[in-house]
Amino acid sequence: MRLFSVxxxxxxxxxxxxxxxxxxxITLYEVSxxxxxxxxxxxxxxxxxxxxxxxxxxxxxxxxIKDTGLLYPLLFFKRNLGLLIGGIIFLGLSVFSNDxxxxxxxxxxxxxYSQSVREYLENKGVKPFTRFSELNLKTLSSQIxxxxxxxxxxxCTKKGNTLEISLTKSYENKVTLTGNVTEFVSPYNGVVQxxxxxxxxxxxxxxxxxxxxxLLVLGEAVVKDTLINVNVIAYACILEENVFEYISxxxxxVDKAQAFAMGKTEGEVVDVKTTVTPKNDKYCxxxxxxxxxxxxxx
Amino acid sequence: MGxxxxxxxxxxxxxxxxxxxxxxxxxxxxxxxxxxxxxxxYSGTEIVVFVKRGELKICGENLYIKKLCxxxxxxVGKIKAVERV
Numbered sequence: 001m002r003l004f005s006v007x008x009x010x011x012x013x014x015x016x017x018x019x020x021x022x023x024x025x026i027t028l029y030e031v032s033x034x035x036x037x038x039x040x041x042x043x044x045x046x047x048x049x050x051x052x053x054x055x056x057x058x059x060x061x062x063x064x065i066k067d068t069g070l071l072y073p074l075l076f077f078k079r080n081l082g083l084l085i086g087g088i089i090f091l092g093l094s095v096f097s098n099d100x101x102x103x104x105x106x107x108x109x110x111x112x113y114s115q116s117v118r119e120y121l122e123n124k125g126v127k128p129f130t131r132f133s134e135l136n137l138k139t140l141s142s143q144i145x146x147x148x149x150x151x152x153x154x155x156c157t158k159k160g161n162t163l164e165i166s167l168t169k170s171y172e173n174k175v176t177l178t179g180n181v182t183e184f185v186s187p188y189n190g191v192v193q194x195x196x197x198x199x200x201x202x203x204x205x206x207x208x209x210x211x212x213x214x215l216l217v218l219g220e221a222v223v224k225d226t227l228i229n230v231n232v233i234a235y236a237c238i239l240e241e242n243v244f245e246y247i248s249x250x251x252x253x254v255d256k257a258q259a260f261a262m263g264k265t266e267g268e269v270v271d272v273k274t275t276v277t278p279k280n281d282k283y284c285x286x287x288x289x290x291x292x293x294x295x296x297x298x
Numbered sequence: 299m300g301x302x303x304x305x306x307x308x309x310x311x312x313x314x315x316x317x318x319x320x321x322x323x324x325x326x327x328x329x330x331x332x333x334x335x336x337x338x339x340y341s342g343t344e345i346v347v348f349v350k351r352g353e354l355k356i357c358g359e360n361l362y363i364k365k366l367c368x369x370x371x372x373x374v375g376k377i378k379a380v381e382r383v
Contacts (some may be wrong), residue, residue: 018366019336033340280320 003045004029005069011060014039020058026050040065045075099131104163110151110167117165132158158160168268181232184217184297186210187291193292194237199230210238217297233298239270240293246285251276257285267291318350326377328357328364332373337363345373346383354381 009017014033021028021041029042043051045067056063067075077084104121106114119128124143126135137156144165145154153168184200192208200217204210217234220227242265246257254274260267271290276283320332331347331354338346339351340363345356361375 015337015340018340018363022336022368027365027369028363029365031340031363031366033342033362036341236325 001158003067003069004042005045005048005067006030006040006042006065007048007051007055008063008065009039009041009055009060010062011035011055011058014060016189017058017060020054021051022131024050024054026054042068043160045069046090071088075159098161099133100161101126101128101130101132101163103128103163105159105162105164106167107161107164108166108168110154112169113148113150113167114165117148117167120144120147126163132163179231179298181297182219182229183215183234184232184234186212186214186216186236186238188212188238188240190238190240190293191238192216193239194235196235198233198235198298200232200234231298235294235296238293238295240267240291242289242291244287244289246287247279248283248285251278251280251283253283253285257287261287261289265289265291318352319354321354323377323380326358327374329373329377329380331356331371331373333369334366335369337366342375347371355379355381355383356368357381 011017014037017039018028018031024045026047030040031042032040034040041051048064052062104114104118106117110117121144124140126140137158141154141156144156145151148154150170151167152170153166157164157166157168161248186204189211190209192204192206192210195202195204195206195216197217199221201220203218204214204216204266210216216236218230219230219232221230222228230278242261244257244261244264246253246260254276257274261272268291269289270292273288273290275286277286278284304342318333322330322343324330331349333349334347334354335350336348338348340346342361343357343359345361345363347354355380356373356377359376359378361373361377364374366372
């Protein structure tokens with residue numbers, strides 16, 4: 001690990017100077033003669049003063065170009081100690097202050113329960129100015145989910161100094177598997193997003209547009225080339241589209257129209273599309289709500 | 299280096315105890331010289347150095363002194379010839 005300095009030396013008879021430096025036990029590295037009167041030479045950092053003294057003594061013009069080497073960063077910080085201290089303080093403060101929770105943010109369909117979740121967190125000791133490093137966010141997410149029956153999904157993440165909590169409301173009633181379902185029919189109109197069959201035969205597939213009452217899974221299975229009747233166990237996720245109309249005097253009531261539509265239905269809304277058309281002297285808002293419906297039968 | 303030691307053993311009567319210089323070339327791009335007492339002249343095409351009992355001329359292109367200390371000299375560039383003067 002070394003530190004070097006590069007100098008530019010100008011003068012006559014530079015060859016004689018090289019010999020003089022060598023005789024004075026200064027090791028020279030990368031000696032390059034740019035012109036007959038100009039030389040660039042690299043020496044060890046500690047030989048710099050000696051080189052200066054000798055060159056000045058012999059009437060050469062000497063200028064330091066740069067310091068270089070693996071140890072140069074240490075030298076830089078030694079010369080700029082204030083910068084180093086400031087940098088360390090800044091880094092420390094950023095890391096330290098980034099570790100504190102300054103606020104919560106709730107999102108998702110379960111955000112209606114934000115107040116109760118906030119009280120739950122405070123009872124568990126998670127308050128503003130709690131440190132993120134003291135929490136395990138995965139464990140916290142699981143605890144919130146277990147202790148709140150109204151929620152079907154919870155995710156806690158750190159974003160800057162905000163604890164972001166995504167909550168999904170639990171819409172469906174708990175299902176008890178009876179073991180005597182002979183076929184799985186769709187209770188909704190919509191598009192099949194997911195279809196898993198644990199027992200039975202698939203009739204519909206992902207992407208199919210279906211109507212209420214359409215068959216999704218049949219209670220049959222082939223066992224050793226023989227068709228037998230089985231009780232269906234299956235899970236489906238259907239994207240249901242519900243369309244609502246809202247009439248208003250202005251064409252700037254999109255939010256009101258969407259709130260009206262959402263108030264008329266229950267379920268996890270994944271998308272909303274709104275179109276506005278003039279009708280007589282008023283405006284007709286057509287709001288299409290896309291709801292995710294999950295069904296488990298068995 | 300085992301090969302060199304063998305040669306040294308066989309030529310022990312012929313090899314001088316205190317050679318006036320030693321030169322080792324690595325291809326044509328690096329030359330290492332020992333027992334160099336000083337630089338007589340230095341340019342990109344020719345470096346003349348003082349050795350015991352004479353001079354050594356190193357000819358080539360883009361020559362430059364990579365290291366010079368005590369009696370050791372390392373020259374880098376396209377070395378075309380090393381001549382005892």
